[in-house]
Amino acid sequence: MEKKQPKETKQEALPDVEAFNDEYTRDFLLSGEEVMEGFYRFQSKTGKYEMAFPADGIIVEQAYRIKDSKSEEVSIGLHDERGFGMDIFFFSYYTPEDREGILRRFKSRLGYDGEFEEIEKLDKTIYFVPMEDDELKTYGAYIENKQNSGGLEVVYNIKCDNEDEQICEDYKEEDKAKALKWMDSFTFINDKGVESDE
Amino acid sequence: MSEDVFDTRELRLRITQLEYEGLSQSEYKQEVQRIYLEEKGEQIPGDIKIYSTSESNDIVESTGYVGTAIHIKDENSGLSEMYVVSEGSQTAADWEYNIKGIFGGQGASQAIGTEEFVEKAKSHFDVPDSTKVIGYSHSLAHNNNATAHLLYDTFNDIYSVNGAPLDYYQLYKEDEKFKKAVEKELSVNQQQIFDVSPKKLEKFAQEYYKDKADDIHQIRYENDPLYAVSGTRGFFDLGDIDTLQSNDNYSGLRYIMDQIPDEDAKELQALVVEFSELTKNGDMNNGVKGLTGINLELIDKLKEHKVTGYFTNQNELAQMVKDADEKVPRLLEQVKKVTSNSDFIFNQFVEAGYINSSQKDLLVSELTNIEKDLVDIERILSDWNSIRNSSSSYNQSDFSSILGSDIGAFLALRSKATSIIESLEILNRDDLLSVLEKIKGDHDITTVLNMLGLDNKSYVNGDMLLKTGKVIINMSAALRMYEKGQNILDDKKDEIKKLDSSVEREIRDSYQEEKRKIKRVIHNIEENPKAYSYLLYKDPFILNLNQEIISIEVLEEFETLKQENIDNYIKQLNESVAKARKYVNNYRNAIEELFKEEEKISNMFNLVEEEST
Structure with missing residues (x-):
């Protein structure tokens, strides 16, 4: 019930941004209040995780997949100036024991040879990959739940098609920080009660 | 690299079919051996081990991927090959996936599940890195195997039949390298990609993945309904395709579907x-x-x-x-x-x-x-x-x-x-x-097996039928019957032997034992006649106390054991086995005679006989 609130009762109060204007996307958003600048609270239909959702993002309906509360695939198209898109794959059965294989497959999908940067957080560990050489920059992360099974393969693509390479170069730090901030916004919902709400 | 152990279309298709039979691991192994024997007329050249997704529930539950891995290994020749048979759509959930998923870029999870299972099977069998990994699939599973291969280089070769094609929308979502290439070439993002002309994307995807095309081999019946409905946007073919033409009155299901908007x-x-x-x-x-x-x-x-x-x-x-x-x-x-x-x-x-x-x-x-x-x-x-x-x-x-x-x-x-x-x-x-x-x-x-246009072979319910002149023999059934017949007759022979020895033990031996006992008693009586003096007093008419027994002589006569009936019976039983064996062999000879040009046939009988002993 709580989920329906944004679109049904507080219609007028909702922010006038692409995410809320798109009916399909709106259904994933919990409230019109920003969680960080330009981002709103998104809850997965699996009930297993939340994240910050970009105001100018739209969930691509054709690409959305869900399998019970076991796995989910979300693709987000971005409409901001340099934004491109995000992809989120969630698998509830991923565990730390499988990490080696998960990271290997993820690297293969990304086309990345190097090492992951390991970032410890209270409730999760982020294995971060910055791939900034191309015009289309790719920031990837495997986000592992520390309290329970479950893991997320997330990708944030940012495009710089400015002809002046120096400008793109200047954006580098900002983009990386933006990507990391987004990745840190993921929280796993470990409470089993969430499922029974459905 | 040398040829695969399964090197014909028939072998590949029959092994792929096994995935639908719901076999236990030991049955699976037996079926692989049987199919190889029937097709090749010789024993499979290595040990077989089976591993299936039923041993790793996580994969099945979360990704929906179902499959079986077969490892063939021979220490002497250095042979080590792993075959992975992925299961095509079967359940309602799979169909739902077919409709909702495959007609608009299906989910990544089954392809991820495919790669994950192959990795698990490799470590389960502890195979060296040089081991060839060959993927088999039918229906939806082709999309899984081929997608996994494009993303993770999972297989050395992929062989599929009536498969669901690859989908460039799906690959765009999962393969970040492809996404980059599309963006570079066409400047579109996640949403805009649906506005690009399908023809353009199809050509681009085929060009982009062309290096992998050599590894992908398909057989497709032109009236396959899945093929008929695969004309929708998103799908593209990669690799060689052996298209089988329809030879009945029905034609062009794909053409019909292509006509319909x-x-x-x-x-x-x-x-x-x-x-x-x-x-x-x-x-x-x-x-x-x-x-x-x-x-x-x-x-x-x-x-x-x-x-x-x-x-x-x-x-x-x-x-x-x-x-x-x-x-x-x-x-x-x-x-x-x-x-x-x-x-x-x-x-x-x-x-x-x-x-x-x-x-x-x-x-x-x-x-x-x-x-x-x-x-x-x-x-x-x-x-x-x-x-x-x-x-x-x-x-x-x-x-x-x-x-x-x-x-x-x-x-x-x-x-x-x-x-x-x-x-x-x-x-x-x-x-x-x-x-x-x-x-x-x-x-x-x-x-499809029956559409291959094989000279003298056809298939029904997993059995192989051979044709010679106007006669069609169910070779699988003949071999089964021969093997089972020999087994049953061997068992019967063993039972007769047991019966014979228990007759020996229970009747002849105990007759001799009883005879010995009686002889011992007689001997005792004859040695100690005095001990039997009390017999004299038992007779009330013999009152003279001075009388005594000085010797006893027993006149014994033993009837011989009447065992002719039993011997006869056992003889009859033995004859019936010989007679039945003759029938089974005659049956075999008759089949060999029908196919006398093919040495393979008599070899097959020899091999199933060896296996059964």
Whole structure:
């Protein structure tokens, strides 16, 4: 019930941004209040995780997949100036024991040879990959739940098609920080009660 | 690299078929050995080990991937090959995936599951890195195997039959390298990609992945229904494709589907599949409930008990109305798409020889009836919603009108839903069902095996039939019978031996034992005659106490054991085994005689005989 609130009762109060204007996307958003600048609270239909959702993002309906509360695939198209898109794959059965294989497959999908940067957080560990050489920059992360099974393969693509390479170069730090901030916004919902709400 | 152990189309197809047989690991192994023996006339050149997804539940539950890995290994020759047979669509969930997923870029999870399973199988068998990994698949599984291969380089080679093609929308989502390449070439993002012309994307994807094309090999029957519906946007072919032409009167299912506008074809297919899943157990009510949300059993309860029924089932009724409100407009839209083109659509089927024109007329008229009923249902739902909404709350005066309108609406819904069922039952005729069966059958592996145009081989239910002149022999059954026959006769022989030895033990030995016992007693009597003096006093007429016994002589005579009957019986039993063995061998000889040019045949018999001993 709580989920329906944004679109049904507080219609007028909702922010006038692409995410809320798109009916399909709106259904994933919990409230019109920003969680960080330009981002709103998104809850997965699996009930297993939340994240910050970009105001100018739209969930691509054709690409959305869900399998019970076991796995989910979300693709987000971005409409901001340099934004491109995000992809989120969630698998509830991923565990730390499988990490080696998960990271290997993820690297293969990304086309990345190097090492992951390991970032410890209270409730999760982020294995971060910055791939900034191309015009289309790719920031990837495997986000592992520390309290329970479950893991997320997330990708944030940012495009710089400015002809002046120096400008793109200047954006580098900002983009990386933006990507990391987004990745840190993921929280796993470990409470089993969430499922029974459905 | 050397040839694979399974190096013919027949072997590959028959091994792929095994995945559908629901075999235990030991049965799987036996079947692999049998198929190899039948096809090659020799023993498979290595040890076989089997590993299946049933041993790693996580993968199945979360990704839906199901498959089996076969490892063939021979220390002496250094042979080590791993075959991974992925299972194609089978369950309702898979079909749902087929419709919702595959016709618009399916999910990544099954491809990820495929790679994960292959990794697990490799470490389970502890195979060296040099081991060749070969993927087999039918139907939906081809998309899994091929996608995994493009993403993770999972296989050395992929062999598939009647497979669901790769999908560039799906690859765009999963393969970040491909995404980058598309963006560079076409400057589109996640959403804009759907605006790019399918032809352009298809060509781009084929070019981008061309290096992998050499590893992908497919066999496709041109009337395969999955192929027929794979003309929708997103799909593309990669690798070599061996297309088998139809040689019966039916032709060009794919052509029909290509004629039908994209959206309408999808709707028609989705409707048929959804309905046939819902009514799998013959329950039409369930089909109607699934498609329209209308629950006839619930309405019947209401009809019987009216007011109490109304109150006690309030939640269910509310849910039903909600479901119907959601489902009916969507269904109506789907049905309308089909009916507005029904003449054209079904004419294609008539021209291709699938149905005749009177069957066509029947389909068109019943679909029109169903459409009318759905229009009525939609109207009932909307009238009734407006009554409910105008009665703002459940106050006393409005309540009776709500109750009345509710019950009236339920009963009207009931009559319309029943009318839909009647139409469906009219369509549920053997002649129409057999058309569906025929179409479904054209997707099967056995159909493809029999389309290969092999000179003297054909297949039925996993058995291999050999033809010589006008005679067709079920070779699998012959080998089974020979092997089982020999086994049974060996068992019988063992039993006879046991019987013979127990006769020896129980009868002859105990006769001798008894004889020995008696002889011992006689000996005792003759040695100690005095000991028997008391016998003299037992006779009341012998009163003279001075008499004594000085010697006893026993005159013994033993009857010989009458054992002729038993010996005879055992002889007869032995003869019956020899006779039966002769029959089995005659049978074998007769088959060998029929195929006397093929040494392979007699070798097969020798090998199954060896195996059984």
